[in-house]
Amino acid sequence: xxxxxxxxxxxxxxxxxxxxxxxxxxxxxxxxxxxxxxxxxxxxxxxxxxxxxxxxxxxxxxxxxxxxxxxxxxxxxxxxxxxxxxxxxxxxxxxxxxxxxxxxxxxxxxxxxxxxxxxxxxxxxxxxxxxxxxxxxxxxxxxxxxxxxxxxxxxxxxxxxxxxxxxxxxxxxxxxxxxxxxxxxxxxxxxxxxxxxxxxxxxxxxxxxxxxxxxxxxxxxxxxxxxxxxxxxxxxxxxxxxxxxxxxxxxxxxxxxxxxxxxxxxxxxxxxxxxxxxxxxxxxxxxxxxxxxxxxxxxxxxxxxxxxxxxxxxxxxxxxxxxxxxxxxxxxxxxxxxxxxxxxxxxxxxxxxxxxxxxxxxxxxxxxxxxxxxxxxxxxxxxxxxxxxxxxxxxxxxxxxxxxxxxxxxxxxxxxxxxxxxxxxxxxxxxxxxxxxxxxxxxxxxxxxxxxxxxxxxxxxxxxxxxxxxxxxxxxxxxxxxxxxxxxxxxxxxxxxxxxxxxxxxxxxxxxxxxxxxxxxxxxxxxxxxxxxxxxxxxxxxxxxxxxxxxxxxxxxxxxxxxxxxxxxxxxxxxxxxxxxxxxxxxxxxxxxxxxxxxxxxxxxxxxxxxxxxxxxxxxxxxxxxxxxxxxxxxxxxxxxxxxxxxxxxxxxxxxxxxxxxxxxxxxxxxxxxxxxxxxxxxxxxxxxxxxxxxxxxxxxxxxxxxxxxxxxxxxxxxxxxxxxxxxxxxxxxxxxxxxxxxxxxxxxxxxxxxxxxxxxxxxxxxx
Amino acid sequence: xxxxxxxxxxxxxxxxxxxxxxxxxxxxxxxxxxxxxxxxxxxxxxxxxxxxxxxxxxxxxxxxxxxxxxxxxxxxxxxxxxxxxxxxxxxxxxxxxxxxxxxxxxxxxxxxxxxxxxxxxxxxxxxxxxxxxxxxxxxxxxxxxxxxxxxxxxxxxxxxxxxxxxxxxxxxxxxxxxxxxxxxxxxxxxxxx
Numbered sequence: 001x002x003x004x005x006x007x008x009x010x011x012x013x014x015x016x017x018x019x020x021x022x023x024x025x026x027x028x029x030x031x032x033x034x035x036x037x038x039x040x041x042x043x044x045x046x047x048x049x050x051x052x053x054x055x056x057x058x059x060x061x062x063x064x065x066x067x068x069x070x071x072x073x074x075x076x077x078x079x080x081x082x083x084x085x086x087x088x089x090x091x092x093x094x095x096x097x098x099x100x101x102x103x104x105x106x107x108x109x110x111x112x113x114x115x116x117x118x119x120x121x122x123x124x125x126x127x128x129x130x131x132x133x134x135x136x137x138x139x140x141x142x143x144x145x146x147x148x149x150x151x152x153x154x155x156x157x158x159x160x161x162x163x164x165x166x167x168x169x170x171x172x173x174x175x176x177x178x179x180x181x182x183x184x185x186x187x188x189x190x191x192x193x194x195x196x197x198x199x200x201x202x203x204x205x206x207x208x209x210x211x212x213x214x215x216x217x218x219x220x221x222x223x224x225x226x227x228x229x230x231x232x233x234x235x236x237x238x239x240x241x242x243x244x245x246x247x248x249x250x251x252x253x254x255x256x257x258x259x260x261x262x263x264x265x266x267x268x269x270x271x272x273x274x275x276x277x278x279x280x281x282x283x284x285x286x287x288x289x290x291x292x293x294x295x296x297x298x299x300x301x302x303x304x305x306x307x308x309x310x311x312x313x314x315x316x317x318x319x320x321x322x323x324x325x326x327x328x329x330x331x332x333x334x335x336x337x338x339x340x341x342x343x344x345x346x347x348x349x350x351x352x353x354x355x356x357x358x359x360x361x362x363x364x365x366x367x368x369x370x371x372x373x374x375x376x377x378x379x380x381x382x383x384x385x386x387x388x389x390x391x392x393x394x395x396x397x398x399x400x401x402x403x404x405x406x407x408x409x410x411x412x413x414x415x416x417x418x419x420x421x422x423x424x425x426x427x428x429x430x431x432x433x434x435x436x437x438x439x440x441x442x443x444x445x446x447x448x449x450x451x452x453x454x455x456x457x458x459x460x461x462x463x464x465x466x467x468x469x470x471x472x473x474x475x476x477x478x479x480x481x482x483x484x485x486x487x488x489x490x491x492x493x494x495x496x497x498x499x500x501x502x503x504x505x506x507x508x509x510x511x512x513x514x515x516x517x518x519x520x521x522x523x524x525x526x527x528x529x530x531x532x533x534x535x536x537x538x539x540x541x542x543x544x545x546x547x548x549x550x551x552x553x554x555x556x557x558x559x560x561x562x563x564x565x566x567x568x569x570x571x572x573x574x575x576x577x578x579x580x581x582x583x584x585x586x587x588x589x590x591x592x593x594x595x596x597x598x599x600x601x602x603x604x605x606x607x608x609x610x611x612x613x614x615x616x617x618x619x620x621x622x623x624x625x626x627x628x629x630x631x632x633x634x635x636x637x638x639x640x641x642x643x644x645x646x647x648x649x650x651x652x653x654x655x656x657x658x659x660x661x662x663x664x665x666x667x668x669x670x671x672x673x674x675x676x677x678x679x680x681x682x683x684x685x686x687x688x689x690x691x692x693x694x695x696x697x698x699x700x701x702x703x704x705x706x707x708x709x710x711x712x713x714x715x716x717x718x719x720x721x722x723x724x725x726x727x728x729x730x731x732x733x734x735x736x737x738x739x740x741x742x743x744x745x746x747x748x749x750x751x752x753x754x755x756x757x758x759x760x761x762x763x764x765x766x767x768x
Numbered sequence: 769x770x771x772x773x774x775x776x777x778x779x780x781x782x783x784x785x786x787x788x789x790x791x792x793x794x795x796x797x798x799x800x801x802x803x804x805x806x807x808x809x810x811x812x813x814x815x816x817x818x819x820x821x822x823x824x825x826x827x828x829x830x831x832x833x834x835x836x837x838x839x840x841x842x843x844x845x846x847x848x849x850x851x852x853x854x855x856x857x858x859x860x861x862x863x864x865x866x867x868x869x870x871x872x873x874x875x876x877x878x879x880x881x882x883x884x885x886x887x888x889x890x891x892x893x894x895x896x897x898x899x900x901x902x903x904x905x906x907x908x909x910x911x912x913x914x915x916x917x918x919x920x921x922x923x924x925x926x927x928x929x930x931x932x933x934x935x936x937x938x939x940x941x942x943x944x945x946x947x948x949x950x951x952x953x954x955x956x957x958x959x960x961x
Binding site: 140142144147154542547 | 819824826828842844850852866882883886953
């Protein structure tokens with residue numbers, strides 16, 4: 001560097017940071033806590049993705065509230081208060097908790113015109129096979145019944161098709177109307193349902209805060225009244241996840257910083273070096289957040305938690321410089337360690353940057369975060385620290401000497417029969433253990449909700465008789481009519497399976513809306529019935545010719561009543577079935593058949609038997625998909641880790657020639673042993689263990705490089721020891737995280753890094 | 769996870785309204801003392817159903833029997849043959865050998881409420897009827913007349929008024945609907961074991 005460049009570097013760097021921060025933080029940073037956004041979207045065909053989005057929307061933008069208490073009257077009395085409390089919130093679209101008196105009239109008005117066009121399967125089959133008699137019998141039975149329910153309209157609908165249509169609309173959920181409130185059936189205590197529809201993203205912390213605060217307030221107040229308010233919905237899980245991540249970020253962050261501060265105070269016995277060390281780390285983190293926001297729009301909380309680990313690595317550079325500074329002047333100190341700093345940075349950046357190639361959006365974000373954080377704290381060390389330490393005095397650290405004395409006592413690794421046999425034994429043992437482990441790709445790895453919340457969720461599902469199953473059958477066709485016809489054929493095959501209890505009951509769009517040709521055919525079928533039986537029915541009842549003529553006219557007038565999909569979608573009564581229709585475009589349509597229970601493997605097999613011959617029908621199982629994705633990425637990441645090691649190996653071989661093993665062997669052996677240990681502890685390796693290994697590689701290589709470059713002087717050994725210790729403090733805490741992702745990551749780093757630190761002294765180049 | 773279809777079926781289930789007026793006009797205790805509520809009963813019925821829109825009477829007759837708290841069999845013999853079996857859980861209608869209707873009470877609350885009412889009327893379970901109706905009427909020398917008015921507006925969409933008449937047994941009942949339709953039933957030859 002020329003002197004002018006040197007003088008310019010710092011102001012340019014600071015100006016760059018200032019403008020970067022200005023761009024990124026002119027509005028408050030947004031954080032994301034959705035575990036789903038860590039998963040790749042490109043994996044899914046667009047139609048499948050749309051279907052998944054549509055089915056999950058019901059869970060993600062709804063919150064169910066169940067209010068229970070000792071008496072119906074007491075519970076009913078509180079419903080309106082709760083509804084109002086939620087209705088007044090900004091992120092709530094509506095709260096449904098009672099039916100208005102006109103609902104039934106509207107229901108009748110909306111669907112009655114289509115009574116001849118939409119027929120249930122049973123009626124269709126009876127009409128097709130000419131069993132007209134039973135329709136006449138049914139009408140007579142109803143007319144002479146002492147019960148006045150299911151009234152027959154002898155002119156408009158003498159064969160009672162509307163009643164059938166209405167019954168088709170029933171659901172399997174355990175709820176009924178009580179005093180026009182929604183009462184859950186068969187519960188120990190009277191229990192009523194309220195349905196809150198959210199307008200905001202349940203993963204947004206703003207939405208979470210407003211909804212969850214309101215919920216907690218209501219729960220507390222109702223609790224005093226001896227009433228219980230249970231809630232279910234994605235927002236609760238999202239909130240629990242965010243709370244957990246937040247609390248862990250603070251415990252891990254504070255624990256790590258506290259531990260690091262104590263260690264550093266003990267070593268340097270002065271506050272200034274610690275502040276000096278924290279400056280690059282802080283700049284690294286803030287810059288990483290800024291760039292992540294500029295590139296991705298928001299920062300994922302997992303990235304942030306992961307970024308806590310960055311503290312461990314980026315403090316390396318500062319430590320290295322500060323330790324060196326105690327033995328040399330500002331300029332000399334920097335130039336003497338610059339080669340190792342450069343190599344250390346390159347190898348770490350290389351190790352992190354590899355993650356950019358992983359098609360996990362979350363991994364890419366973490367990679368960008370880490371790379372930017374590392375580079376910016378490195379630049380801060382190089383440009384800023386020499387200026388800030390201009391006037392510091394040189395004073396060797398006593399502890400460095402003690403520590404170095406211990407290091408030189410560590411037995412050197414020598415290539416002889418004994419060590420080679422031992423090494424071979426451990427390496428082959430580890431390989432054997434890893435090979436025999438069961439790789440873990442279960443979706444529960446991503447589960448962040450506490451068990452109590454999952455239990456409550458299950459209880460509510462049980463009470464309502466619903467399931468949150470993400471399994472469904474997707475039909476893709478050129479037109480909606482084709483979809484509906486295919487669906488009808490499919491459901492005819494599914495009904496026997498449901499009756500044999502092989503698959504759970506299902507809901508299909510074709511149960512509520514028929515294709516245009518079927519609607520036309522239905523009308524014709526009913527026309528045959530009218531020709532065959534109307535006169536007979538009317539004469540049995542003693543009604544005259546003129547009245548019969550009226551009925552015929554009413555039937556003819558109904559011929560034009562075909563229900564189009566547009567009209568269907570607009571109907572209030574169909575609100576609950578909307579998501580069965582994924583899309584209805586000019587040349588492509590898709591519908592789904594949804595199951596009300598969980599499809600086990602047996603059920604999936606019997607379904608596959610039916611749909612495997614039809615390319616336009618597929619079974620979508622989101623849980624299985626996520627597990628597949630995790631598996632794919634576990635394999636991809638293993639390859640990436642391998643590639644990262646290879647790239648670093650090449651770089652280091654160019655620099656160290658035959659001595660490269662001294663640098664590379666500790667992290668490689670440590671990784672191998674750590675993987676074996678993790679397999680023994682947790683039964684198998686998952687993707688997050690592998691991510692941890694990338695860190696072990698980064699920090700482990702730094703250690704080897706610094707030691708080799710500095711010819712293992714005491715201040716370097718102190719620096720790498722302190723950096724290992726600080727990293728262990730940062731990551732060691734992750735091992736105790738409740739979030740599985742972080743726990744797996746932390747455990748690997750804890751074991752791996754400890755091993756690297758223990759192995760390095762015996763392998764690194766010995767000082768004379 | 770859809771709940772709106774709930775609003776789709778036509779269910780009303782009513783539970784006691786504590787806010788309802790206490791029973792003052794009429795003495796249920798006296799009524800209870802007067803009417804027998806045997807464990808089982810059988811007899812003949814004749815029914816007139818009036819359809820206001822057609823100004824038409826549909827007359828039918830047949831026999832019935834009930835076992836308290838278990839089932840009511842309503843066997844129409846003329847002009848059609850039809851047998852309705854009501855239990856607290858379900859209603860089945862059989863014509864000849866074919867079942868023309870079967871409803872589980874829990875899948876169709878409107879039917880379950882109406883059959884609950886029908887059940888209570890036949891077996892003179894006044895306390896049960898008070899859940900749904902306001903009772904008024906008079907007792908005179910072992911004869912009684914009772915008028916039931918629904919407490920809830922939604923239930924009156926199905927039945928606007930019920931008139932009952934009897935002595936130790938229920939002898940006559942009339943379900944009156946909003947649109948002017950009514951069902952008039954007279955019982956005779958009542959026997960109980």
